[in-house]
Amino acid sequence: MAEEQQASAGATQKAAPDRAEGTSPHDTVILRSVYVIDGTGAPPYGPADIVIDKGRILHIIDTSDPISLGLMGAFDPVAAYPDARVYDLPGHFVMPGLVDSHAHILGPSQAPSAEYIYKLWLGHGVTTIRDVGSLAGLDFTLSEARRSAANDITAPRIHANAFFGMGAGGEITTAHDAARWVQSIAERGADGVKFFGAAPAAFEAALTEVNKLGLDSACHHAQRRVSQVNAMTSARWGLRSVEHWYGLPEAMFRDRTVQNHAPTYNYSDEPARYASGGPLWLQTAEPGSRPWVETLQELLSLGTTLSPTFNIYIGHRDAARVRNSEWHADFTAPQLWDFFEPSHDSHGSVYGDWGTEQEIPWRRAYTRWMAFVNDYKNMGGRVTVGSDSGFIYKTYGFGLIEEMELFREAGFHPLEVLRSATLASAQLIGLGDEIGSLEPGKRADLVVLTENPLANLKVLYGHGALRYVGGKATRTAAIKYTIKDGVVFDAERLRNDVRHIVAEERERLGP
Ligand SMILES: [Zn+2]
Structure with a gap:
């Protein structure tokens, strides 16, 4: 301003x-069965498996596309990286x-x-x-x-x-x-x-x-x-x-x-x-x-x-x-x-x-x-x-x-x-070769979502998008994990931490 x-x-x-939150940046991480929105303007694709190693995207394997499978060969990342931390995420979306x-x-x-x-x-x-x-x-x-x-x-x-x-x-x-x-x-x-x-x-x-x-x-x-x-x-x-x-x-x-x-x-x-x-x-x-x-x-x-x-x-x-x-x-x-x-x-x-x-x-x-x-x-x-x-x-x-x-x-x-x-x-900011899109070789900065943000951007809000399910009002906050440099943060937990900070500050400062 x-x-x-x-x-x-x-x-x-x-x-x-x-830092008390998030996983180690040295872990190998596999995000299984996700739909990928790569950030370039290209439409989503998938399901795909994303392998993250040492803070970078190592592979994105489109398991549904015969052409990409043919090029990669039969490749099961979970077998290839037995020590990896595996997140099974069917139906989830991933974006940068x-x-x-x-x-x-x-x-x-x-x-x-x-x-x-x-x-x-x-x-x-x-x-x-x-x-x-x-x-x-x-x-x-x-x-x-x-x-x-x-x-x-x-x-x-x-x-x-x-x-x-x-x-x-x-x-x-x-x-x-x-x-x-x-x-x-x-x-x-x-x-x-x-x-x-x-x-x-x-x-x-x-x-x-x-x-x-x-x-x-x-x-x-x-x-x-x-x-x-x-x-x-x-x-x-x-x-x-x-x-x-x-x-x-x-x-x-x-x-x-x-x-x-x-x-x-x-x-x-x-x-x-x-x-x-x-x-x-x-x-x-x-x-x-x-x-x-x-x-x-x-x-x-x-x-x-x-x-x-x-x-x-x-x-x-x-x-x-x-x-x-x-x-x-x-x-x-x-x-x-x-x-x-x-x-x-x-x-x-x-x-x-x-x-x-x-x-x-x-x-x-x-x-x-x-x-x-x-x-x-x-x-x-x-x-x-x-x-x-x-x-x-x-x-x-x-x-x-x-x-x-x-x-x-x-x-x-x-x-x-x-x-x-x-x-x-x-x-x-001069980091276009390092971050900003989901491509092998780039830093693993990404967001895992429980649903497709392209259908409704409001699901990205931390307080959630309003929905009526079974006649009851509920809220959907779709951001499940935020990953930076391969460190996986539970996004809902971070938002709950903020709720606590706000409640404590209100208590401390009074009306
Ligand atoms: Zn400003």
């Missing part, structure tokens, strides 16, 4: 305890672990502990996150990233993008200082930089240095800088991903150069600023118009990725919906809930006086924004699934699943949704 400085400044987050392209490990005002956040992520099948901003502190995030890479903690793998200028002791405004700062965070081990707009000379120089060093880059184009640097400007300078939507409408302006702001507009007035976002989309190009197509084509030619985070603004079109999301009761920690409630001190907590006149333009804006993102995907552009949870009534894990539903609403086929949430996000 915005105001990254403000979000969790000052206080440090509780690091995750040493989800990769959240816009996540934050947040501080104590938004989570009681890192463990709470990580277990919500893993409990939702998230095996990798791109932390954009390292708001709990870069050293903290890098330390947790190293511990996760070694499987010493129960957490997704962590790709850490440092917030531009963090630790610099003041705003960076010159090219020289920008390049130096990028070098310094690269030396500390950061994977990339998250920008929030910057002085043009510093921004361009930083991106040049980022690309020279082969680092990742992401930008939330804050309105205070968009008149100088919109999404197209920074894409031309080599920015890897445009986060949210900021800077895109401005890139399509042809009859103006700035948004038609009301004279009373004040950027520091957050509710009013958020209210102006819907009208902004309505002031820009129509779908299919020349500036619309030119913008998409140029972004495509530059290889820019869109990471829209539709879900984080969804309350703008219906604030009551996000306050009443079904997961809050069991899974939203009290400090996170307090952060969400309307306040001048909490970033994004703007629904104190949010009414019909604010929501209607946002409903229209979503239609146009979603069309833009869907058109980009159809042209071959990379679009990734990112959540930005921890703000605006979005609880970790749940926000990512909702994002997938919103991709569906935008026009993505469920297979395209899954590809955006797996392989596309992995490619964005």
Whole structure:
């Protein structure tokens, strides 16, 4: 989100305890008789047997396909690996672990502990996150990233993008200082930089240095800088991903150069600023118009990725919906809930006086924004699934699943949704050869589901999809195991741990 400085400044987050959950990464694991959704956009196949060894996928044996059986020969993995841990999973589906392209490990005002956040992520099948901003502190995030890479903690793998200028002791405004700062965070081990707009000379120089060093880059184009640097400007300078939507409408302006702001507009007035976002989309190009197509084509030619985070603004079109999301009761920690409630001190907590006149333009804006993102995907552009949870009534894990539903609403086929949430996000962070799809040789990051997620994405939610079985309401949470680096986690147990953390925190903090 915005105001990254403000979000969790000052206080440090509780690091995750040493890993007490999951199997050994050294085990050989066989997943028997599963249907495979490989993450590339290909349709499911199977039943198949998946053999995992030393944290990598060794074989995927399609036991039903005569061609693949002919190529592999008669091969019974259970006989071939007698010491393997075997999971018999007839009727189950397997997909790659989800990769959240816009996540934050947040501080104590938004989570009681890192463990709470990580277990919500893993409990939702998230095996990798791109932390954009390292708001709990870069050293903290890098330390947790190293511990996760070694499987010493129960957490997704962590790709850490440092917030531009963090630790610099003041705003960076010159090219020289920008390049130096990028070098310094690269030396500390950061994977990339998250920008929030910057002085043009510093921004361009930083991106040049980022690309020279082969680092990742992401930008939330804050309105205070968009008149100088919109999404197209920074894409031309080599920015890897445009986060949210900021800077895109401005890139399509042809009859103006700035948004038609009301004279009373004040950027520091957050509710009013958020209210102006819907009208902004309505002031820009129509779908299919020349500036619309030119913008998409140029972004495509530059290889820019869109990471829209539709879900984080969804309350703008219906604030009551996000306050009443079904997961809050069991899974939203009290400090996170307090952060969400309307306040001048909490970033994004703007629904104190949010009414019909604010929501209607946002409903229209979503239609146009979603069309833009869907058109980009159809042209071959990379679009990734990112959540930005921890703000605006979005609880970790749940926000990512909702994002997938919103991709569906935008026009993505469920297979395209899954590809955006797996392989596309992995490619964005430079890990496309290692994770993101189910192929022999890749790291064993995968999710085992009790049913087909393509039929209903809601089964991915930790609180479960609602069903009436025999006249009784029941809930189905389909994520049974989350496997990261070959370590098998019981996803329901992780979600129950979170339920306990939330109950304990409520007890501790009182009403
Ligand atoms: Zn964010």
